[in-house]
Amino acid sequence: MTRSPNFFDTEPWVGGVIGLGYVGIPLLVELNKSGLEVVGYDLSRDRIEILNSGSSPVEDVTDDQIKDMLESGAIFTQRTEDLKNVDVIFICVPSPLSRDHEPDLSYIRDAVDTVIEVIRPGMAISLESTSYPGTTEEIVLPALESLGLVLDSDVWVAFSPERVSPGGSLSMSRIPKIVGGVSAESTEVVTAIYRRFIEEVHPVSSSSVAEMAKLLENTYRSINIGLMNEMAQVAHELDIDIWEVIDAAATKPFGFEVFYPGPGVGGHCIPLDPQFLAWSARKADCSARFIDLADQINAEMPVYVADRVIEALDCNGGSLAGTKILGVGIAYKPNISDCRESASVAVLEELERRGAEVFVLDPVVGRASIERIGFKSVQLDDDFSSYSIAVVLTDHDVFDLEQIAAIAPVVFDTRGAYRRSGLTCNNVVTL
Numbered sequence: 001m002t003r004s005p006n007f008f009d010t011e012p013w014v015g016g017v018i019g020l021g022y023v024g025i026p027l028l029v030e031l032n033k034s035g036l037e038v039v040g041y042d043l044s045r046d047r048i049e050i051l052n053s054g055s056s057p058v059e060d061v062t063d064d065q066i067k068d069m070l071e072s073g074a075i076f077t078q079r080t081e082d083l084k085n086v087d088v089i090f091i092c093v094p095s096p097l098s099r100d101h102e103p104d105l106s107y108i109r110d111a112v113d114t115v116i117e118v119i120r121p122g123m124a125i126s127l128e129s130t131s132y133p134g135t136t137e138e139i140v141l142p143a144l145e146s147l148g149l150v151l152d153s154d155v156w157v158a159f160s161p162e163r164v165s166p167g168g169s170l171s172m173s174r175i176p177k178i179v180g181g182v183s184a185e186s187t188e189v190v191t192a193i194y195r196r197f198i199e200e201v202h203p204v205s206s207s208s209v210a211e212m213a214k215l216l217e218n219t220y221r222s223i224n225i226g227l228m229n230e231m232a233q234v235a236h237e238l239d240i241d242i243w244e245v246i247d248a249a250a251t252k253p254f255g256f257e258v259f260y261p262g263p264g265v266g267g268h269c270i271p272l273d274p275q276f277l278a279w280s281a282r283k284a285d286c287s288a289r290f291i292d293l294a295d296q297i298n299a300e301m302p303v304y305v306a307d308r309v310i311e312a313l314d315c316n317g318g319s320l321a322g323t324k325i326l327g328v329g330i331a332y333k334p335n336i337s338d339c340r341e342s343a344s345v346a347v348l349e350e351l352e353r354r355g356a357e358v359f360v361l362d363p364v365v366g367r368a369s370i371e372r373i374g375f376k377s378v379q380l381d382d383d384f385s386s387y388s389i390a391v392v393l394t395d396h397d398v399f400d401l402e403q404i405a406a407i408a409p410v411v412f413d414t415r416g417a418y419r420r421s422g423l424t425c426n427n428v429v430t431l
């Protein structure tokens with residue numbers, strides 16, 4: 001035994017985070033806030049320079065928090081050797097899907113290669129990147145054992161899914177954390193590690209349980225959003241207001257959790273995570289029909305929204321040729337600048353495909369990113385007199401909905417934002 005497993009309960013260990021994005025940076029902040037020394041490692045030179053200049057590249061962390069961390073000795077680095085003194089490594093790198101919807105574990109494998117360069121007996125490793133059940137046991141553990149390290153003696157290994165909601169109100173330390181080790185002792189040690197900076201930790205019996213729990217949470221969201229997206233279409237045909245229906249159903253104090261329809265699903269999690277589970281199911285020769293159906297309904301929403309925009313405009317023959325459309329919000333969810341897999345982008349592309357000239361208003365995302373995605377960026381004080389419609393796709397808090405309704409002859413609201421804000425504008429049509 002190189003180090004007592006109890007070491008992590010009380011000693012001032014050093015935490016290292018590999019991958020400084022929406023997950024890794026808030027994690028570093030929480031570790032640092034609890035008084036632990038931290039090292040943040042990322043391959044991106046830009047990212048490291050931004051952090052070392054005292055700026056935060058993610059919305060959930062302020063520049064002041066980064067400056068405080070730097071003042072307390074935090075290291076942001078691209079140099080692998082700076083990880084050599086850490087006691088615990090948290091892996092927070094991307095885990096996308098390949099073009100053919102297979103898990104792309106290349107980032108996780110690369111991060112594990114980095115761990116291998118710096119690991120020494122007595123360290124604990126926690127994988128936080130979302131992946132299919134079995135990843136920690138199949139990818140992380142064998143790589144460490146190939147160095148001759150002995151589980152529960154030289155090293156402890158676990159999976160702990162990240163549940164942070166960028167732009168949400170709950171800080172990471174207040175979101176309960178699931179921990180599943182590749183051994184009972186790993187679960188115990190890594191649970192103690194998280195208890196140093198997370199209020200509630202829920203240990204489970206294996207890393208596969210923790211991996212599947214994360215996928216189940218987001219599959220549940222995807223399926224329920226898919227259900228609401230389908231119900232929105234049904235209600236429209238029945239000439240019933242789906243938003244009023246949902247509000248009414250939500251008065252039931254049990255058995256009904258509120259989800260809303262929208263332009264589809266987006267981000268790094270909801271469209272992807274169920275696919276990890278579907279992939280695992282296929283590998284085990286069983287089907288995951290709910291996942292496939294929700295995926296299909298959600299993926300079809302941008303086309304449905306484009307149809308409804310045409311209906312709202314009462315276009316002759318359904319063509320949008322020559323129509324100027326203002327897309328309001330392009331991020332995948334409110335109050336963040338992340339546009340990965342954004343359904344708003346898919347809707348705007350569909351409108352363009354049908355001939356519309358699309359312009360985007362999104363001060364949270366900013367002109368440079370909007371133009372990188374391929375759209376023209378506008379500001380609220382521009383001249384909108386030649387526009388036919390504004391389509392609210394992402395309801396950032398900064399939007400002045402009343403002003404948007406005043407500048408466009410028609411507003412098509414895919415998010416129920418006007419209803420929620422209590423505004424009654426006669427030219428607003430809701431999904």
Ligand SMILES: NC(=O)c1ccc[n+]([C@@H]2O[C@H](COP(=O)([O-])OP(=O)(O)OC[C@H]3O[C@@H](n4cnc5c(N)ncnc54)[C@H](O)[C@@H]3O)[C@@H](O)[C@H]2O)c1
Nearest residue numbers: 019020021022023042043044092093095110111129130162
């Ligand atoms: N964003 C979310 O809301 C969210 C929520 C829960 C879980 N997750 C999961 O957490 C993981 C990270 O997501 P994210 O949104 O923080 O990603 P991100 O893209 O915001 O950040 C990932 C960072 O990792 C860096 N990176 C990539 N490969 C690396 C390597 N080999 N070594 C060092 N750095 C490397 C990138 O440069 C980037 O800065 C993913 O598995 C994701 O599914 C994300």
